[in-house]
Amino acid sequence: MSAGTQATAPPAKRPAVTLSKLAEKKALGEPIVMVTAYDYPSAQVAEAAGVDVVLVGDSGAMTVLGYPSTVPVSLDEMLMLAAAARRGLTTPLLVGDMPFGSYEVSDEQAVRSAQRFVKEAGCDAVKLERGGSSADRARAIVASGIPVMGHVGLTPQTATALGGYRSQGRTADRALEVTRDAIGLEDAGCFALVFEAVPSDLTELVVPRLEVPVIGIGAGPATDGQVLVFHDLLGIYDGHAARFVKRYGEVRKAMVDGVTAFAADVRERRYPEPEHSYTMAPDEVARLRGLLEEI
Ligand code: KIV
16 A cells, blocks of 8 residues: 555445436535456455456556457457456446457447346446447447447557547647547447546536546546556556556565565475465374375
């Protein structure tokens, strides 16, 4: 935990988080907490910490699957991660991130992929990136009965077209484009939006014009909630961390220290000790000696 940060215990037993609960939180001005998770243990941690929304982000392509970007991850890989996360959760809303190439071609493709997140992985909702044609895809998925979260600003699946992994909307014209994307996704029926890597000024001016909750990552404090990538916030991921990442743990260091200590104990024959071993009754040992002599 960073200096000056205080952990408070999560509520003991909470009702499952619903879309109306998120809308209510926005109305009451209560910040929404979202984290990513990609497997059973990370989902269990999110559950125990009492977060509101868990996103099985396609950032898992990099943080857990080792790809250089989010682009290569397949729908089947995302479904496997999402199904594992589902098994670790009961309370937070679970959102599956639709990977690049799983929704852009047609409304039919988008609905089919979204249905797989719900049927095969048990997700409550899906997320997709960008405005424009993605708003049409979002409308089609919403019409099929599946809630959709939109994502504007820096959209990593199309980072190359945006000029790289850099903040978006820093000129008035480009900020207006981001705003139009957000409004288009809200009009398409999205229940919430992610604003990624946009100036705080843009967020301050645009969030009050939107009815749905806006969850920010590098979008300043004026959003209705915040999301961070699990491996970034806990210091598990060794790759580049964006400016907006705040570290609340150094878990990778703790893991490397633990495995290093294990390796040293094995090499120095300090492990296992008697309490880590099983025993036989002395008469059974004696009988075994006799049996071994016979063969
Ligand atoms: O994939 C992801 O982790 C995301 C979050 C950054 C919102 O899309």
